Amino acid sequence: MRRRFAFMFFLGLAGALLLLDYNTQWLDPVRRYFSNLLLPTIHMSRWSVDMKDQAHLQSLPKEELIQQLVRLEARAAGRAFELQRLNQLIAENARLRDVLELREVQQQPVVVAQVLLTRIQPLAHKIFIDKGLADGVQENSILFDAKGVMGQVHEVSEHQSWATLITDPQHAMPVELMPSGARGVLAGVASLTELRLQYVPETSPVVAGDQVMTSGFGGRFPVGYPVGVVTKVSTSGEQSFADIQVTPLAALSTMRFVLVMAPVSVAETP
């Protein structure tokens, strides 16, 4: 009898929590509090990863490390030159916008964050990063790496955040295909190597190898950031939309650090 009562009690308590957390934001402060409380444990639990990295570095021969350093220095010099050219282009772009009387586009600051936890399950592709409100990360901030867009932040605490990857089955984003210019919605299918492009008409001239870029619609992702490459296009001739498979460009399965940028706040239209 007591067990039955206990079962009913805990079932009711859990049910109330589920309803409350699903439908309201009342438990968000509790979640933030627990997250802050657990942060030292999460950092501590990374010792095995850090030790593995240290062991890997220690195992490398000195000559190889020197070669790696030289390569990185050469690459850094190249990047510095490219950065100069990029700054020139930004200045030129600003002048042209001025001439055309277009609104100025805000340059969003970018912060580098470390991935502390990964949660890859069929229903959730999420990561926990070590930057939060105090570092300028906001809800809906964009995550990307050197190759492409990775996802967006959906929950922010003071010093850490949870982000949803573009491969999460509940994630979708507006995109544009290059060079065809066709637009569609790129959705996750719970696979780190595959995305599904939806709502692209079968008549669109889309072929494997086309670049998938952010379209800027929706007001969160900036325009023109690479997301993936079309790998397969299936058309049946009987349906309105083509079945398009896309491979993400970002290194989602090996990421350690991510770049975080505030969501677009000013549209790039006059």
Add this chain to the structure above:
Amino acid sequence: MRSGSESFGLVITIPLAFVATIMSHNQGFAMTSLLPDWLSLVIIFWAMRITGQWYLWLVFGLGLLQDTINNEIYGYTSILYVIITLLLQNARLRLLVVSPVTQMVFVFSMIFVFQGLEFLTFRLIRNGVNLPLVTPVLSACAGWWLVDALLRPVYPLAQKKDLFS
């Protein structure tokens, strides 16, 4: 009256299992999906040995922490832990009189049933999402074998009275 040794075991194993679960979340994507939920396994281990109501509160609270770590809706893991604990506490008297192998088979069956139920629920309710079934069951069973092998010699189940009574 609780034995100091058993309380010590509980105080040590649960935080260790919790840290091990967090560690399994930062081992890279390939490993994350292969490693079992160590905390659940340790909760199962102690649920077969503790009959007190306070243990239900403990597992409920641990479920909330687990929900925080998994960024899951609050209550989801807690209720799962409470159901598992109540099932095992009810089955405890029967488990006491069977061999360790039969006990293991019972736990394996329970893991399979829980994973299977989750699999079916998601197939039917959440737009037919195909939840993997074999890998989590196998990793959980292997994890249970390890947990049981490590802790059973110190805290055997084949006793006529509750360890904490």
